[in-house]
Amino acid sequence: MCAGLAQESAQDFAYEDFDCPKDNGFFAHATQCDAYWSCEDGTPEFRLCGNGLAFDNKNDSRENCNYLFAVDCTDRPELEPAISTPHCPNLYGIFPDPDDCSVFWSCWDGEASRYACTPGLAYDRKSRVCNWMDNIPECKAQRDAMQQDFACPAAGELTATGSFSRHPHHEDCRQYFVCLDGVAREYGCPIGTVFKIGNQDGFGQCSDPEDVPGCEDYYGDLDLDSFRRSQLLLGNLGLQDGGSAPSAHRPRRPAAATADAAADAAADTATQA
Template sequence: MKSFVCVLIVSALCLSANGQESFKCPDDFGFYPHTRSCDKYWKCDNNAAELKTCGNGLAFDASDPKFLTENCDYIHNVDCGDRSELEPPISTTHCERLYGIFPDDAKCDVFWNCWNGEASRYQCSPGLAYDREARVCMWADQVPECKNEEVAGGFTCPAAGEVSNSGSFSRHAHPDDCRKYYICLEGQAREYGCPIGTVFKIGDSDGTGNCEDPEDVPGCEDYYGDLDLKSIRKSELLAGLQSSGSGRSTPVTGKKAPRPAPASRNAPESAN
């Protein structure tokens, strides 16, 4: 009886293995998805089938209706459908799998692009954070994983009625960086940066200000140090970057002069 049970078990394993590993090529040449595994596929050459496995963290893209494309892509980019099985994760530092894009465990504005287990660090622009679901950088206050102290560097918007600027929209200088500033929208702070070659100038009224030339902002004249601002502005103008005014360009600083002391912020220059 015992030997009979063993025969049945071995037979079942063989049938399972044959069903998993055997494949009849529909054509002489092509690449075909596995019936159950999203990271496996069949390569047919001269009507001979070979089972292939994508890199750990990649999945086979079966969207080519002619089955002539051999393409393994990030799992989140592939519609696996009923092909739900995946190889077990192989992790390295900052990488849940050998291939993929993964959030940082400590900082919500940092993410890692992993390729064959090697992680490259990326950081979102000021005021943004990496959204794990959408896998893009979004406003930090819209990313649930961000702690309060990480959103806009911990800056807190003034309470309603505390600033003379009426309405729900106001601008506020960064305490340490002349180029950066905060926008408060309905009590929610978002960090911005002025276009390269300019710094934030506080306006006459509380909660106002604009990006201006450093020489027009007391205390921030030497922010860019010895950089050739005329060449920088010309390059940005030719590239069409200045037209946006969004301030999300790559930070370029010289000596990085700190924001002038609060007493100097009330200088009578208009910047409405």
């Protein structure tokens, strides 16, 4: 049985409304994308996917509820009414934060997990990955507000770096701006490091906080040596930053959804908070 599945009783749906095309299998509802029929020995049973999921009918031998964006619902446009919880318009799905372009929420059974794209990136609602903020029209106002106190040097002003240069953020030791042909994009150093200004304007690199005057206490009481060891361990285990090992007590996401490149790419370029 696929995760996020809800069953309806026989009293609610008459079996004679559906004739099983095969004795055993799973078959899409004619008009409702999140509904389907489970047939066993020729007897149909009406079932519903979790709220926000849809039945993927590519293989009638598999009971597979998938994210709505991964299923073609053109011929089955009807859906159950949305059930919402904080940060989750539906109980299942991946949703942008309405106030912060860099944040998105992964919802599973109404439980919201917050993810933040790395500095300078924002959640792209169309491709469902973290993308450059200047490539997302909905994020223009937020990007302009973030960069209102910074402007790239004029063309030819920095002869040593050419059209590419790096500049410190005016408020955050970890973040910095990259200018390419006069266009500014915000970057962030890896956690555990901060941006160190180079010997010439337009140069710089990520470095240990102890090597950057004024940023020595950026990470407060965080034990950076222990943190780096834990990150190395997570990398060896194949886990994302902020991730966790699979649990047998939690429903697994639909097989096709976890393999979906868009959903995976979003998680790969984001940090769970």
